[in-house]
Amino acid sequence: MKQPAAQPLLWLAVLLAAYLCAPFLASIPQISHADWAGVDWHATWSAVGVSIGSASVAALVILVGGVPLGYWLARSSSRWTALLGFVVQLPLALPPLTSGVLLLFLLGPYSWIGRAVGGTLTDSFAGIVLAETFVAAPFLIVAARSAFLSVDPVFDDVAATLGHHPGSRFFRVTLPIAWPAIRAGLALAWLRAFGEFGATVMVAYHPYSLPVYTYVVFGGQGLPAMMPLLLPTLGIAVVCAALSVYSRGARAVASELPDNGDEPAVVATAGTTLSADAGLTLAIRLARHIGTFSLDIAWAPSSRRLAIIGPSGSGKSMALRLIAGLESNERGAVRLGQLDLGTLPPERRQIGYMPQDYGLFPHMTVDQQLAFPVGADRASARFWVEHLGLATLTGRLPQQLSFGQRQRVALARALSRHSQLLLFDEPFAALDTPRRRRLQQSLRDLQREIAAITVIVTHDPDEAALLADEVLVIEQGRVLQTGPVEEVFERPCTMRVADLLGLHNVGTGIVKTPGEIEIAEGFTLQTSDRSFHPGQQVMWRVGSRSITPSVSGPHTGTISAIGTRHGERYVNAKVKGVSFEFASQDGGFRENGQCRLAIDPDGVTVWAGAA
The missing domain is CATH 3.40.50.300 (P-loop containing nucleotide triphosphate hydrolases)
Structure with missing residues (x-):
């Protein structure tokens, strides 16, 4: 059953999806008004080829440089790296025309780079590639950085212990794990490069890319003459969408299988042990x-x-x-x-x-x-x-x-x-x-x-x-x-060790006489171990089976808890503030009730220790 909170989210999703689809639907009735006779198909397909070729070259340049840059931004904690990460994302915030102006400062015919190459970086295929690379690269860099950040470092650690050097770990483990997100960023970068107009028109008005040619036709002949040019663009968009759906469907993500307790017993087999020195330490x-x-x-x-x-x-x-x-x-x-x-x-x-x-x-x-x-x-x-x-x-x-x-x-x-x-x-x-x-x-x-x-x-x-x-x-x-x-x-050496090991019936005391230990004011334990001298500080432990409920027992305790461990019932009782736990199947014990206990001296272990 769907949660009520999902309904408003569904409506918001539907509204945005409808808005994104509406322009495509609105263009359908206008097809009959298109000026099909005036289309220069040679110039159109030339522009399509320029856009596809430049976007593909730009995407390759972005891939080769953007993946290492994204990895570096993800793995480095340097303040300068953080600043670089901010700068490389600036083209996302800049108006495309502004990006084009900035590129002219660097690559234009009057810049030192432009003069050095004879002005070949403007009004050329290379200029289109450079403009598209500038505006589209952040899409892949951001995706790559996020992808590498999401890769658990434990995979690199395990690969290292399996004998792989850093380069092998990157290309065989880290990059393949991050690749689905990087691939999505690469697709966005290609599409952004293919549709780039503002920076391209500033840097390379010729040869015409498809966005620039569309703008030229619209400015010279109006909307009816421009409409046929939408077909190549829509066709490429449909192909990209189809590839996206196909690749998504090809990634079979299986749900985690239930564990049915089918772990086989590991049975020792002669001659199959690892070849290691039995005395190795x-x-x-x-x-x-x-x-x-x-x-x-x-x-x-x-x-x-x-x-x-x-x-x-x-x-x-x-x-x-x-x-x-x-x-x-x-x-x-x-x-x-x-x-x-x-x-x-x-x-x-x-x-x-x-x-x-x-x-x-x-x-x-x-x-x-x-x-x-x-x-x-x-x-x-x-x-x-x-x-x-x-x-x-x-x-x-x-x-x-x-x-x-x-x-x-x-x-x-x-x-x-x-x-x-x-x-x-x-x-x-x-x-x-x-x-x-x-x-x-x-x-x-x-x-x-x-x-x-x-x-x-x-x-x-x-x-x-x-x-x-x-x-x-x-x-x-x-x-x-x-x-x-x-x-x-x-024999834990301190009470803190005993606590960390979850031990019960352990404590410290002072030897009063050989065989007698004071563990609380007015409370002494008898032990058969008489090797310790009066005044010595010792630690002691009583085996749970050495504690017996008995109506004639010398110790009176208050039951503080009753529980079960590994299918056996345990009772915890406090005698003058000291806790003792013992196994008992007697159902008559009740929390906060009274009981009398006998402690077998043979079950009391004593050793030198600290509190």
Whole structure:
């Protein structure tokens, strides 16, 4: 059902469309009054040829120079570039006759350029081309600049990590993605050049272009003699419109397919792992300053499955980009085994990089994506196509794939290059929970199969625990803790780390006597660990299964929340301000109700830590 607000918009659209069509309709009754006998068809077709030829040459000149200029205007943040962008758009605001006068100052027979070329730039075909180029170029430049601005920089980043140098990235990725909008700008520029009158009549009255010849006939013979000249113009307009409709219809834009949960399990197959050194390790020292934010971290893990975890804005993605070479590492190094990656540009680091949306190039089919990496192994690509269930998808574009299919294509593309280092920037962030869990498990199975080092950036502790053997916890660009997953999750070094990992039943306390910890005023925990001395500040954690509701329990708590996680019911109770969470299927608990708890000393872990 249409929304009521759409009705006024429809009427406004109809009114404008009617106004634009009305002049064409109004000309139909006048055809009978046209002076067909007085038409000089030789001069007419000569003028048509001059206009088509000059507009085509001008469009070619505009294309060759306008695309690089639009790209430069889009990518540069210089104040001088912004000023240049303003100046090159001025012809859009100038009356055409004014544009012609300005061109005479530069190209006229009395200008230094005009004298140097003997006045050949006026009253000539070249003069028509120069006039049309001046007035029509802004249409393509503006379109190109907007097109390049709309191209996600992540495509260039991914292409760089796949081994392509800047020139290759521009012509094979950036330009094809921006081309539909540039093509539209080129068509506008050609049409503007074809119909240009004001600047042309000032610079090159001869030879006649079609607009100038139409004006001459109208001035000398009147409206009836001019009317037949509308036919070539209308014919060209109809051809251009037909081409526009055809090209629009040829661009098949498929809607995104639903994800039916068809992600195949990744089953390890003997002899199909990537050829990498099983003892290969990664060591990083990263530093980067942007505005008020600074990143400064060092990490030398010993295993192959790694995760960087932290809140939004902590510098996780920046760290990954520094490892990939997509941003400048101001001081430090990135070493993969004995190889210093920090000395290499991203296209020579032989790594795989997956951004959050997987970075699939929208103009390439699945087969083209897999053939795109420099040095891609076609045999390996075929293996991963079959192995990841992509054999029936090779002719599809990314917009014809589900999220899960896109992720598998991105994986296959990275793996087809025999990368020894795979970087994943929150690859599951945009997915719903069931789909995310399936794909996480699929990736975990793949990690067991390949020999490459994988680095996962995430803010999800459960994801880090599943996909990594070692983790790096960061906040505000600084390292909070590193180590094996079990150690970090079981013994966070600070309460802030515990909060970031989403841990429950964790806190700080002071050892009163061996085996007894004061965690709040008048509240002590008993532990079987008696290795700490009185007065020591420690951190503690209680396993949820070591907390038991009991009518004879020594601790009285108030139930603050009841919830469900992974299908299991959890109860949160506060004892003298300290929160404890435990699993319970007892339906008798109610929020704000009272309960008594017993805590098993054997389930209380204690370690040295800070608040």
